[in-house]
Amino acid sequence: MSQGSNFVDYVKVCCRSGHGGAGSSHLHRDILTSKGGPDGGDGGRGGHVIVRGNAQFWTLLHLKYRKHIIAADGESGGSSLRTGKNGKDEILEVPLGTIAKDAETGEILFEITQDGETKILTSGGRGGLGNWHFKSSTQQTPRFAQPGEEGQEVWNILELKVLADVGLVGFPNAGKSTLLSVVSAAKPEIADYSFTTLVPNLGIVAYRDNKSFVMADIPGIIEGASTGKGLGFRFLRHIERNSVLLFMIPADTSRTIQEEYQILLHELTEYNPELTHKPRILAITKADMLDEELQQEMAKELPAGIEAVFISSVAQKGLTELKDLLWKEINRA
Template sequence: MAQGSNFVDYVKICCRSGHGGAGSTHLHRDKHTAKGGPDGGDGGRGGHVIVKGNAQLWTLLHLKYRKHVIAGNGDPGSSALCTGKTGRDEILEVPLGTIAKDAETGEVIFEISHDGETKILTPGGRGGLGNWHFKTSTQQTPRFAQPGEPGQEVWNILELKLLADVGLVGFPNAGKSTLLSVVSAAKPEIADYAFTTLVPNLGIVSYRDNKSFVMADIPGIIEGASQGKGLGFRFLRHIERNSVLLFMVPADTTRTITQEYEILQHELQEYNPELMHKPRVLAITKSDMLDDELTEEMKQQVPKGIPYVFISSVAQKNLDKLKDLLWQAINQ
């Protein structure tokens, strides 16, 4: 799990923005002026906690052990209408596809989807106004100014949804990791038992004429995942961001291909009905064990209206045909 343990897709952090600086109550004095008017400057704004998109990052690992993020306080105003210095902003760099939520209400605050995009997660307090703002014709030397606004302390959640062109959807042990390891340079952990993959793996699949697309091996769905059974929600969250879904059903399934496909569809629909509109391709895996007669028989079981292909990752059977189908679906 050495590679997998670096994949962090959820962090909870306490963000504290800076207090605004107080306004100044200074009255103008110099060698020519014994009793000048108010010239106290405004306080500086407190530092914001800002989230910034960085296309070079794939995971939230760098924030995993950073529980508290504290921005700087604004400086108070001073004489001669000088505004105090703004507090230091804290900038958290995150991968694209990161969503910020309020930890208490679960409400989504914003989403970062472009490189270099910045959003304020916790705004700093405003600086207080200096006494010169309060000068009137009847009160020419106000000896008061506004205090700065306090900063905020909020618990937030940062959550990552993977951005990939193709998401692999299937029950555990359907051959998703094996396919990814064969068609890309990714090295997911593979073994002949369910739930080998506990974190999503990404691989870049090269296609004809130097083209390529990104494929994500999402951990296997189990029946009931949409109710949160197992690690259901965490897995399904990543499927939302893929543009094409590749359904994978092993040839040695105990159910028919249509039954297995419909259960997978049902889990996706229960979780998020919008997923039903994504283009999809069906791959019947482990088909190196089928002879021609069995293959013809199984073709009768394939659900109608979905492009499909019988593949074997181990025997490298029909993988180019599968890439063609996926490329067509991505560029539809």
């Protein structure tokens, strides 16, 4: 199975929480007491459907075929004020960066960003009150109790937005996968044709003094991605969750560096204007093809207002300088 088919970043699940247990309407009886007072216990709470962050997960693949998530019902209350047992919760482990939405309204309910963080996706029904709650001066022996509250059945969407320190932004074939394979232990599929990368690849980049940061190779953008052309929305969704954006433009681009940069920036802005506030760095890739004179000429034409570096992943050129720039931006906050 290729990594492409292993990576799932969107699932729709039907979550059914447990019904609350019924309260008991028991009256106390023992050898000495034939007509005792009410001693019916409360019903147990129905099970919740809970989402929990797990740093070991990178994908929602394990939930792809679990369309129905059903938590257990709470048990009924008993005599002697015994409370019924709560229904067992259903816990869904998800990668960090997972967002939960209501499938009907599209409303974002919450997002999971920390390892071990838990949120209730669907609440279980409350247990009913036992008859002892209803005892009063006028009603000494109530023979009724509350039924348990019903659970909920809701369709939810779980959507993963990759969390990384650095997101690589560029057209297909800009050299993003090659860079990731050189600076980290990640082994993305690399070939000389567009759209080799169909899913985000993550790699941990080692830096000075045993420090490190996470880099995400986002699948290549195409013109029109912001309007959903190609797999536009799926790709751009992941870029939202990166601290720093590294724009990558090859030295042998058919356009000018300035033109290509503006197109990339336009696609991001059209999709989500907030992305333009993220720190940006520009890397001119495949710089091993340039001699010193040509590089100096190209440097004069680079976009204003963005730090730029010429790199070659193959020739290991400019990579230390690039990592220094990225580290500075990541820690600028």
